[in-house]
Amino acid sequence: MSLRSLLRGRGVSIQLATKRRVTQPPLTRYLVVFGLFILSLITYIDRVCISSAKGPIAADLVLSDQAMGLAFSAFALGYALAQVPSGWLADRYGPRLALAGIVSAWSLLTAMTGAVRSLTQLLVVRFFFGMAEAGAFPGSARTFYNWLSAGERGRANGILFSGSRIGAALAFPLLAWMLERFEWRMSFAWLGALGLAWAAAWVLFFRDYPKGVEPRIARDREKSELHAPSIAKRDVMLAMGQYFASNFTFFICLSWMLPFLQEHYRLSPSSAASYAMIPLLGGACALWVAGFSIDFLFKTRLRGWSRRLPAITGFALAAAGMGAIRFAESPAEAVACFAIATFGADLSLSPSWVFCLDIGGRKAGAVSGSMNMAGNIGSFVSANAFPWLYGLTGSANTYFGVAGLLNLAAVACWVGMPLRAPRTNTD
Numbered sequence: 001m002s003l004r005s006l007l008r009g010r011g012v013s014i015q016l017a018t019k020r021r022v023t024q025p026p027l028t029r030y031l032v033v034f035g036l037f038i039l040s041l042i043t044y045i046d047r048v049c050i051s052s053a054k055g056p057i058a059a060d061l062v063l064s065d066q067a068m069g070l071a072f073s074a075f076a077l078g079y080a081l082a083q084v085p086s087g088w089l090a091d092r093y094g095p096r097l098a099l100a101g102i103v104s105a106w107s108l109l110t111a112m113t114g115a116v117r118s119l120t121q122l123l124v125v126r127f128f129f130g131m132a133e134a135g136a137f138p139g140s141a142r143t144f145y146n147w148l149s150a151g152e153r154g155r156a157n158g159i160l161f162s163g164s165r166i167g168a169a170l171a172f173p174l175l176a177w178m179l180e181r182f183e184w185r186m187s188f189a190w191l192g193a194l195g196l197a198w199a200a201a202w203v204l205f206f207r208d209y210p211k212g213v214e215p216r217i218a219r220d221r222e223k224s225e226l227h228a229p230s231i232a233k234r235d236v237m238l239a240m241g242q243y244f245a246s247n248f249t250f251f252i253c254l255s256w257m258l259p260f261l262q263e264h265y266r267l268s269p270s271s272a273a274s275y276a277m278i279p280l281l282g283g284a285c286a287l288w289v290a291g292f293s294i295d296f297l298f299k300t301r302l303r304g305w306s307r308r309l310p311a312i313t314g315f316a317l318a319a320a321g322m323g324a325i326r327f328a329e330s331p332a333e334a335v336a337c338f339a340i341a342t343f344g345a346d347l348s349l350s351p352s353w354v355f356c357l358d359i360g361g362r363k364a365g366a367v368s369g370s371m372n373m374a375g376n377i378g379s380f381v382s383a384n385a386f387p388w389l390y391g392l393t394g395s396a397n398t399y400f401g402v403a404g405l406l407n408l409a410a411v412a413c414w415v416g417m418p419l420r421a422p423r424t425n426t427d
Contacts, residue, residue, distance in 0.1 A: 028210065032147055033156050035202065036140045039103065040163030041170075042195050043136050046110045047075070048168045048254050049191055050126070052175030052273070056184040057122075065259075065387050067119055072255045073383035074123045078130030080376035086135030087369025090142040091362070094208035099139040100199045106132035107195030114188030134376075137353070138369040145357055145364045146209050151298050153357055154306070157350040158291015162284040165346065168254060169280035172273035235359050235418060236367060240374030242311070242413035243352055245406035247375035249318050249345045251382040252403070253279055257338060260386075260396060265331040275335045279342040286346035290314070294350055304419035307351040307358070311414045314347025319407035326397040341403075348410070355417065378406075 050057065050071065058068055090098040109129040116122045140160055144153050178187040252260075257279070262272035290310045297306035321341025328334035353368060360367030382403075389398045 029147055029152075032143065032206065033159055035206065036143060036160050037163040039099070039136060039140070039198060039202075040160050041167035042103075042198055043133060044164040044167035044254075045171045045174065046106065046129075046191055046195060047133065048171035049110075049175050049188065050075075050113070051255055051258055052172050053179060053184045053187065054259060055269070056179060060184070061116070061119060061122065063119055063122075066391075069255075069384050069387045071119075071122050071126055073380045074126040075130035075133075076251070076376050076380035076383055078127040079134045080130075080373045080380060082131040082134035083138065083369040083373035083376065084366060085369075087138035087142075087365035087367070087372075089135060089365075090139040091365040095139045095143040095146070096203060096206050096208050098135055099143075100203035102132050102135040102139070103195050103199040103202070107192045107199065109192075110195065111189045111192030114185035130376075134369075134372075137372055138365045141353060141357060141368040142365040145360075145362075150354075150358070151295055153354050154294025154298065154350055155288075155291035157353045158287045158289075158294075161346070161349045161353075162287040165280045165284035165287065165342075169277040169284070172258065172276050173270075176270055176273050232359070232418075234416075236370055238413045238417045239352060239355055239359075239367075239371045242315070242348065242410035242417075243371045243375035244378035245315070245403075245410035245413075246318075246345045246348050246352070246378070248378035248382045248385075248406055249322060249341055249403050250283070251379040252386060252399075253283075253338065253342055254379075255383045256386045261331055261334065264396070265334070267331060271331075275331055278335050279338040282339040283342040283346035286314070286343040287349060290347045290350040294354055307355045308414050308417065308419060311348040311351040312411050314344040314351075315407045315410040315414070317341070317344025317347065319404045319411075320344070322400045322404040322407065325400045344407070351414075359418075 054068055057063065057071075058065075063071070086098070086102065089102075106129055109125055109132055112125050113122070113129065116125055137160075144156050144160075148156055175187060178190070182190070253276070258272055258276045261267055261275050262269065267275070293310050294306045297303065297309065302309070318341045321337050321339070321344060324340070325334055325337040328337055352371060356368040356371055357364050385402065386396065386399050389402070390396050392398075
């Protein structure tokens, strides 16, 4: 009997033994996840700051709500269009150079936002800012694929995306504080400097693969994961459809929730900012819950449901929250409904991105980029639908009803998505 047969007979995998020899210590992997958590934090601070600064920007440039809606959606359009190319960039050149380059680009564009003098300039800068930010999460997905096993990716994605919600929540009081001390133009310059500091640290200290794992070994590991030999277009389309609904729902928190609370309930800017933090912090909690739930279920007999169950639960909650906002009679009740909807929508994020890693394999950047493209088309539609529907009907309830129906459609998407989850050589 050969040595290989003998080892197989005892349940030992030669690939597993090789993998164990090159696996980095947990501390190193945690540092990579922490670095991307900080990236996610910065990403959303830079993204949301324009909502917090809506008042002074509109007053300075003499812009209507519809014009500001175009500014919000210009970002979403650029972000959506650049998702697939930026995912390919991370797959082709590695997340080290890709992320350092795109973070530097969007940080410069954040600073340039403070230099605009007209609506046209604002739209151009925000569009290219969106294109630059597009690579953040596809690049992070490729990093997780290079560094983490399938059983670790759920909580890693939960931690990553919780940074985005915490960053968005911090952006409201941070910008309120900055706007009291600086004009809005200088505030954007300071935010740009923060991203440049992260990019410098990333390119200096991060490497595309763990120490001892060369690209050839990484390719061998990719072949050992039991995903489909080719990526099913149907699976990608369903992932894109449900992510459209998720972003349509969540983007209200980044664009019109703060102005809606402030104007509908006649709140001061500081009170509205305090209320607006709550759904975003709830979303951060949801991302941790979803991430750890995925990895827990992955180790049980419900392995195949480890992606589907948290996502379906989340979209059901999001539909309920969006539907209930129309009945809110106070800002506290409205924020509670927003929080339920955001918590639910964010329960679906980690399952969505882990699903893309499952079916994408070595093309994880491009597949996740495709899904995120559809999601940010949802953001683009959401940013314009809210003021348009409000102007058409005189009420925000129509928007909330549409969002609720989209979340129910997302449940149907997850019912149709395959239960398959990969078994890896680290199981």
